[in-house]
Amino acid sequence: MTSPHRAGQVAVIGRPNVGKSTLVNALVGAKVSIVSNRPQTTRHRLLGIATVPGGQLLLVDTPGIHREQGRQSSTAMHRMMNRAARGALEGVDAALLVVEAGRWDEEDSLAHDALREAGVPVVLVVNQVDRIRDKAALLPYLQQASAGRAFAAVHPVSALKRKGLEDLVASLLALLPEQPAPYGEDEITDKSxxxxxxxxxxxxxxxxxxxxxxxxxxxxxxxxxxxxxxxxxxxxxxxxxxxxxxxxxxxxxxxxxxxxxxxxxxxxxxxxxxxxxxxxxxxxxxxxxxxxxxxxxxxxxxxxxx
The missing domain is CATH 3.30.300.20 (K homology (KH) domain)
Structure with a gap:
């Protein structure tokens, strides 16, 4: 008996500069989102299409959710980016909360609160685990990040080195509805x-x-x-x-x-x-x-x- 085909939209949410676009590119297998070491490199909502065995993930890459503090973060452009990030939660089947391994700050909590209000299943993605030299320190961090938060799953990954992605994909597919793929296998984004x-x-x-x-x-x-x-x-x-x-x-x-x-x-x-x-x-x-x-x-x- 073959497994059902699953497909659906997955919002990729997190504070600026945690590797959301790198993760989307890694899952898609092609460069659809630009990356740099500057926060707020992503300014637009973008759909990355990842066709995988048994399903299709429609990954909604977003600008990082950030607090508006000071003139720079309160410009019209930054307000639009915040709206784009929050608007990405409308109509999705699941969401990824991407955080940096070993770190959880106020903007991570802000992103988590936005997901909790949206009421969709959330998978916690702890990115950049390759930078943690003492792997023994990772377990207490994972326990702390999960405490009091209802995550559907927790996955330590390295998006840059493409490690831990297979298990992440399996968790996401389990959260998506059974339906045919909305896009062709050769399509990687909805952007021109x-x-x-x-x-x-x-x-x-x-x-x-x-x-x-x-x-x-x-x-x-x-x-x-x-x-x-x-x-x-x-x-x-x-x-x-x-x-x-x-x-x-x-x-x-x-x-x-x-x-x-x-x-x-x-x-x-x-x-x-x-x-x-x-x-x-x-x-x-x-x-x-x-x-x-x-x-x-x-x-x-x-x-x-x-």
């Missing part, structure tokens, strides 16, 4: 290539300028066309605008003689070619739009809050 191109460019901005301009940049894809003329393989022609808020920030992005912008665009192009499996011609421009991160109308034109 155009959207993913913008995210891959923004990832390089976060990685290379995170210490100087952690949240002052965003990306808008102005053109995205397929070119097969006179070629045996497809070429994607992509035009992207990097938006900043001040002229001084524009100079930082461009760098001396344009060197920094060339490096950012080159690394982003290589990531695009890897993901799209074709050649990419990428053109980039840097423009100033004062106060875009605290202007809800501007954010909507740039693709936020959708």
């Amino acid at each position: 290539q155009r959207f993913l191109a913008g995210e891959l460019l923004r990832e390089q901005l976060m990685r290379q300028l995170g210490n100087e301009l952690p949240y002052a940049t965003t990306v808008e894809i102005e053109s995205f066309t397929e070119d097969t003329s006179g070629r045996s393989d497809m070429l994607l022609r992509i035009g992207a605008v990097i938006w900043v808020e001040r002229d001084g920030q524009k100079a930082i992005v461009i760098g001396k003689g344009g060197s920094r912008l060339r490096e950012i665009a080159s690394k982003a192009r290589l990531q695009m070619e890897r993901l799209f499996d074709c050649k990419v011609f990428l053109e980039t421009w840097v423009r100033v739009r004062a106060g875009w991160s605290d202007d809800e109308a501007a954010l909507r034109t740039l693709g936020y809050d959708q």
